[in-house]
Amino acid sequence: MTNNIKWWQKAVVYQVYPRSFQDANGDGIGDLKGIEQRLDYIQKLGADVIWLNPIYASPDKDNGYDISDYEDINQKFGTMADFDDLLEKAHDKGLKILMDLVVNHTADQHQWFIESRSSKDNDKRDFYIWRDPVDGHEPNNWGSFFSGPAWKFDEATGQYYLHLFVEGQPDLNWANPEVRQAVFDMMNFWVDKGIDGFRMDVISLISKPDGLPDGEVPNNGEYGNSDKAVANGPHVHDYLQEMRQKVLNRADMMTVGEASGVDITNAARYANTDGSELNMVFQFEHMGLDNNPNPALSKWYDKKVSLVDLKENLSKWQNELAGKAWNSLYWDNHDQPRAVSRYGDDRPEYRVVSAKMVATLLHFLQGTPYVYQGEEIGMTNAYNLKREDFDDVEIKQAFKYLVEKTKLVDENTMLNYVHAKGRDNARTPMQWDDSENAGFTTGTPWLKLNSNYDSINVQEALADKNSIFYYYQKLIRLRHDMPIITTGIYELLDAQDAEVYAYRRVGKKDQLLVINNFTDQKLTREYHVPSDAELIISNYSDDQGETLRPYEAKVYLFKK
Template sequence: MKNKKWWKEAVVYEIYPISFKDSNGDGIGDLRGIISKLDYLKDLGVDVIWICPIYQSPGQDNGYDISDYYAIKPQFGTMDDFDELLKEAHDRGLKIMMDLVLNHTSDEHPWFIESRSSKSSPKRDYYIWHDGKNGLPPNNWESYFGGSVWQLDEKTGQYYLHLYSKYQPDLNWKNEEMIQELYKMIRWWLKKGVDGFRFDAIAHIVKAKGLPDAENPNHLEVVQANQFFSNLEHVHDLLRKLNEEVLMESDIMTVGETSGLGPEQALEYVGNERHELNMVFQFEHMTLDSPSTGTSRWETRSWTLPELKKIMAHWQTTLHNKGWNANYLGNHDQPRQVSRFGNDKEYRVESAKMLATFLLTLEGTPYIYQGEEIGMTNASFKHIQDYKDIETLNFYKLSQMQQVPEDKIMAAIYAKSRDNARTPMQWDASEHAGFSDSKPWMKVNDNYREINVEAALKDPSSIYHHYRKLLALRKQHKVMVYGEYTLLLPEDLELYVYTRTLAEECLLVVLNFGHDTVEFEWPDQLAYDAGELLIGNYEGLPEGESEQKKTIRPYEARVYKLIKKRAQKIHCP
């Protein structure tokens, strides 16, 4: 197999620490809580644990505003706790991937405190400072969290740039001294033994020369200004240097958060000969339910299955043998996958299993977000007071100022808020869902009595056990890891069908993304007949089903290991 790597064969489980498991009864998830659940993760069958930021932070953006890269935030525990977590994970054959923010720091980081102390500060140039224009900010760019990207500092009379909140000033990647400080910090974590990094907002570390105005900036989507601070060419020079001087020293995995690109651009980051990142997170499928001509990510629209197929097939085929995919359907920044892509009401179990089958049979490293393995859903809290996310609260305030009706505001939040994925993990049916012995930092989803780990473990037909079976199959069949993806029935509105082929082995994946029963006729172009049904998400098969015509039930998923037709010598399909 060409370019075989351990991180290609791995399955990653993302943990949002504050919401995973509280060990000391303060209502906040922590490192010792993660340690207590390592056996659970090992039994599930994952290989890598991606931990969202646990560094010292004021928490303005739930840890993505780092004030000390070398310290653990006390609410999560101590560095000794982290060292124990690392050891206990490694003892179980689990690897640890850190979430690292290199685009910006907290405004409480010592670098920034020193930087803003005076224009002559030795660290002034660690950040991006500019004079205004006629009493206005240097340009009209708008931040991802609303408002201008520029914040006036009263003491020095200059503006500093922040693509996110004003509490998250962007670092200046033109400053070599600052870059070397980041290198030093990354080496420190690698020496500890961490196994990889997820680089947050890494596509934004370079800003356009001259900081030109956007033609039509928008405070909710930042669509027009993106061209001036996303995926610019110099980003690749910086990442190659980071890789050559630091990352290549260790056999680790790296994944970058890179919004706003297609697979051809992605190859500039992850191409086999590029030596930058192992893989990147793409966002095209995350915009399916947003109006293509809209101005706000909070708006929604209906989408069709052929649209999803087109996006995924483009990524699967473009990167095959040239780079590597990072596959996900949800994370800490997105709604729950079963609420977004499935049916979280009458077909919650079936659709959650179907989506798991989809995720784990694509080419690329799969990322499972905490709670997906038990089918956790969006929260849909009635009161805005129950939400914590800075982006959600800013959207609510801005919408109120614009006199948007309350029900419309909340409907958008129910569909798109990042807090949908940040409610506490549902471990059992006891008070606070077994997450904590006291009131959690954030309200638990109301459905925790029905949807929880304890119940899932006891039920052999649960979503959890379907994940376990899929993960075991992925380890047994390398075709699920390295096999070539070929899309069938691209225009079918209900069935998503594709093959995975590696040498003489071929799998056929049949997924029903709808709530109707549909007929599936065995494709004539397949040089294979139906063989063994490796896994399905329904018990048994419909009566009267033939080899040539299959009855696919609502949100059903089937994976067949195919056998060659007699006298056939050609490959599949």
Template sequence: MQKAWWKEAVVYQIYPRSFMDSNGDGIGDLQGIIKKLDYIKNLGITVIWVSPIYKSPNKDNGYDISDYQDIMDEFGTMEDFDELLKEIHQRGMKLVMDLVVNHTSDQHKWFLESRKSKDNKYRDYYIWKDPVDGHEPTNWGSYFSGSAWQFDETTGQYYLHQFVPEQPDLNWDNPVVRKEVFDMMTWWCEKGIDGFRMDVISLISKPEEYKDGPVKEGEKYSFCGAVTANGPHEHEYLQEMNQKVLSRYNLLTVGETSCVTLEEAKKYARSDGKELSMVFQFEHMDVDSDEHGKWTDKKLYLPDLKEVLNRWQKGLEEVAWNSLYWNNHDQPRVVSRWGNDSGEYRELSAKMLATCLHMMQGTPYVYQGEELGMTNMHFSDVSECDDIEEKNIYIDLVTDTKVYTHDQMMDIISKKGRDNARTPMQWDDSENAGFTTGTPWFAVNPNYKTINAAAQVEDPDSIYNYYRKLIELRKEEEVIVYGTFDGLEDADENLYIYTRSSENKKILVICNFTEKELDVPASIADMVKENRGILIGNYKDISEKIRPYEAVVYLTK
């Protein structure tokens, strides 16, 4: 298998608004990140991915960009950014920037011009369509509910926005738009950044024809992503991007690819290097969804999770490369979702989930606070929420359709909402978890008194130090990075078991996703009995049974 630095990397994602506030205004900033670089370096991290820090009106927490070559006021200045990049590089780490080029803010100079008139030279930078029978051009619904079209009085046309109305989609079919984007990317690469995480990059190529999509019974709109993802010119545009920008630098590139299939992923992240290093797929994030999407309290059925992850592990082997993640800024905290965030089992289950993920083939991503076992937070009223998606779904499923009661919906938002990932980072047990000396922009999880970095960094048995060991193991054991993957006992509803193998080494990974004590399956009993040592485990001693939330990695040859 072809080796690459980004295959051997471990990435730490920072959501700047919630990471560390250096000036007491209640909002995390670039100087705050600089203050905590040694903490990240100590964890063993090799790459930092920073969520958008560009100039933005913040209609969608920085994913609506009004100037790609300036910094959001709350986060600091371009001088602060230059200092951050220098400090990261001085510590031997790399920096990946978020690239949001499916859409801009409606306050971007291109859109302000575009909406002025039909013959404005920027008009074709965006997607404008005439009304059809006095209504939207198609029945497409946005990712955040409601129509994906916004009527503009000035010219009597609609523009496409797959997210909030203040995020108009760029027209990638216009070569001038592509050149503008590529020039901007080159500008950042020349500054010395080390890669891009590409937001919803699978949506940039729109269909040749704009026509209605299928609608679920009882719903008004057809989900736009099902119609626009992996469009007809998607790979052509990414290959052009690669040729004109990416191939000129030694970068890590990862695409957020909504609705991607395994076969499509092989095109995006294929080993010939013509497009991207890897993609984020979402199939494993959907295994506990139902007819209401993620807005359900459906429990995880472990064989479903194994089926998805094992298929991606085997499917991309020798062909492309996997990204590995449980958490990010759009997902609830995994220890609350698929572990057990009660006092007794929180640490064990957090370590188990980390082991399960980090022993797989691919590049692991750690989201801020995951290394501490930070948990979901309970929201009792939608007024406590910040996320536009949560507010819209409350209207949809409580106010309008009455699918759920208020209490049911708030319980589901507390389990699945994006705000769970956006509560401030828990640094210590002082006021506001040490995140800010001011009033935090968003509520701090009350459990910060017991779950915080200060309590864990010096504790050799902490979740933080367990992550350190996992990350160190990846650097020491090539089999963890490049070895082949084979799932075992796929139908088992309690245990996730797999092996990683290279020419001269083999490891066996056993993870118990329950609080039950279990017998070692007969199929692996000999491997366990004849093991050559334990590489890592989340219990201090050895047992003949598999204990609650136990994770153990055996060296078997």
């Protein structure tokens, strides 16, 4: 593999959630011109690629993941001319642009769906998944990912349409070749503009199982598990291979598929090194390790992950994909809580050192790292947000369903769960400085700011040579400069150690020893570090050998 390294294997991706990044026109919503203003900042960090969350025309029932026109820009973010300017200026600075591709579903206001629902014999009827009622009810027991049923009855035509997400996101029928060709034509519109790749939203769900059978109903649950029923369907790999031939082979593109429900075997097919489908996938196994033991509550929980479980899972993906497929590496994104709050310790005395530790663990693994906006300055979960402050449809639906309808949890417990796992933790505006609204906008922010922006912000980080920002900058530089981080073999040490995550990366001549204390305690560990080993990065200013201070992280380089 060392002789055939692809550019995206050494790259680091910086994810921008446009509506929360930078507002240039004062309306309280981030926009394309705002992103353009901050390109120098992303370049300074050292990232290679900017992944943009959806910027397409949308009624915004799910913050842009309900698209009404794939070839137009959401007017809240600007115009197509603004996008063209952003793409040109990013390329001028050596930054690539990765677009978010949302093609499992559209908005119900997309012209395809407007035509589809107009009558049963419309040319676009089969662009979506319509079914007759069964005994006066939904065609099967599938539940929506956002609570409630995954089917919506349409009075005009007397049939249900499938929506695995909100009602306003009807699922496309990928079994229809006309749908696939329409999607590929749209993708080629963006390829022709010169974009550098696609992040593909819930791409593992596009092939529905034959016959749409019922899903397994979890304990205390009302609906069947549609994720398990739909993920990695019978024709998903056929569709992606067709996409590869008709779109992706036209340029040197980077592709990453969000693959809910994926396992190692399927991941090795999605991201096979033969290049027949995608470059890598986002898998979610490590994201579910801290889920609620009650399946009906799913992600909603506030307990920390077991380090032994985390090691086992990350090591499985490192070892079993090695030489077969490529990993994506991430702790957080627009759908996950803040990394330092979830995996580190966001108390003031430990936030900086634990954020660096969490970053160290991830960035020395094999794969392509993704940094979510604000992660590089240690932004935390937004504990100041109350129920009335939340914007996220998933959070709102969870309160309605779990607190009010099924009464599985009380409101205070649910608020604790949301403060731990809710998506709005990641969506609060970017904290640029300590001025009003954190330098994000001169208007009223679309979502309430995290109240700690006066002390946690970019201005502070850039002024402090020991900040989390400069630590990330160094991690990225090391990845660019040291082939062993890309190609070295991964070896876990002390799998049952519940306090320290240590591993090696082994190359032909050198090896790296990566040590991470996941506790707020002083510990002692002996890893037999050679006397001539070089300490290449650490989150403390000195090295105390076998003594590991709270959340200490350090990486040694030495000869084999």
